[in-house]
Amino acid sequence: DAGITQSPRHKVTETGTPVTLRCHQTENHRYMYWYRQDPGHGLRLIHYSYGVKDTDKGEVSDGYSVSRSKTEDFLLTLESATSSQTSVYFCAIGRGRGLSTEAFFGQGTRLTVV
Amino acid sequence: SQQGEEDPQALSIQEGENATMNCSYKTSINNLQWYRQNSGRGLVHLILIRSNEREKHSGRLRVTLDTSKKSSSLLITASRAADTASYFCATDDSGGSNYKLTFGKGTLLTVNP
Numbered sequence: 001d002a003g004i005t006q007s008p009r010h011k012v013t014e015t016g017t018p019v020t021l022r023c024h025q026t027e028n029h030r031y032m033y034w035y036r037q038d039p040g041h042g043l044r045l046i047h048y049s050y051g052v053k054d055t056d057k058g059e060v061s062d063g064y065s066v067s068r069s070k071t072e073d074f075l076l077t078l079e080s081a082t083s084s085q086t087s088v089y090f091c092a093i094g095r096g097r098g099l100s101t102e103a104f105f106g107q108g109t110r111l112t113v114v
Numbered sequence: 115s116q117q118g119e120e121d122p123q124a125l126s127i128q129e130g131e132n133a134t135m136n137c138s139y140k141t142s143i144n145n146l147q148w149y150r151q152n153s154g155r156g157l158v159h160l161i162l163i164r165s166n167e168r169e170k171h172s173g174r175l176r177v178t179l180d181t182s183k184k185s186s187s188l189l190i191t192a193s194r195a196a197d198t199a200s201y202f203c204a205t206d207d208s209g210g211s212n213y214k215l216t217f218g219k220g221t222l223l224t225v226n227p
Contacts, residue, residue: 031213042120042219043157043202050213059216090156094213099144100164101206101213105156 003027006091006106013113019078021109023091025071031094031101032074034058034066036087037108043090049074081113118146118203118218126224133190135221137203138183144212146179147204148188151220157202160188165208193225 003026013019023032034046035058045058047066055066063085067075078085089109094101118139127133137146145164149157163170163179163186170177176189190197200220206212 033215035217040219043217045214045216048214050211056211056214058214092156092215094215096213099212100162101215102147102159102162103149103157103204103215104159107156108154 004091004093004104004106006089006109008109009107010110011112013081013111015082015113016080019081019111021076021078021089021091021111023074023076023106025074025093027093027095028071029093029095030071031096032068033092033094033103034064034074034076035090035092036060036085037090038087046076046089078111081111083113085111086113087111118205118216120201120203120218120221122221123219124222124224126226127193129193129195129225129227131193131225133193133197133223133225135188135201135223137186137188137218139186139203139205140184141205142208143181143205144208145206146177146186147215148175148177148186149202149204149217151200151202153199157217160201190223193223195225195227197223198225199223 005024033048049055049068091106092103147162148160151157202220
């Protein structure tokens with residue numbers, strides 16, 4: 001158990017509403033990630049963080065923002081949810097060792113936008 | 115676009131057979147990793163191979179890496195029904211951030227008892 005908790009685990013929301021997903025880690029790792037997983041697309045990187053207040057965009061960042069005000073928490077916000085953002089969202093932490101980083105994943109959040 | 119692309123998309127074999135999955139990527143890397151995902155769960159790390167390694171073993175897993183072709187393969191020997199899962203390769207970017215991990219679309223492996 002890598003000490004990662006995602007909340008909520010399931011959420012149904014209406015189009016146009018803001019939604020925030022939370023990822024919490026207990027191991028003080030520097031790197032954290034948000035991915036979304038959709039059939040036919042595999043896992044796609046939304047945003048990632050390399051330290052407190054240090055974040056960068058992934059390949060599918062449009063419509064999403066993130067914040068990391070503490071080492072242990074990485075928040076993903078859908079500013080105005082759309083049906084195309086219906087997906088399973090995974091948070092991960094990265095354990096860095098030299099030039100390698102190994103990812104440990106949370107259990108996922110299933111988000112449905114109606 | 116995604117860095118890694120696995121093939122085949124789906125693979126069905128009988129218990130006891132070997133399973134081979136391939137991954138191709140686009141940019142230079144420091145490392146390539148393979149992960150496994152059981153249905154509905156988060157991904158779990160299986161094995162990492164560095165760019166200066168050509169082959170690595172871990173139990174029934176064998177990974178090869180050909181940086182000239184920008185490709186890797188994962189071999190699972192003597193497969194078991196419990197190996198049924200999706201398998202993903204993940205790469206970093208040696209020209210950018212070694213902590214920026216991108217994943218492919220995955221190979222769904224079904225091992226029939």
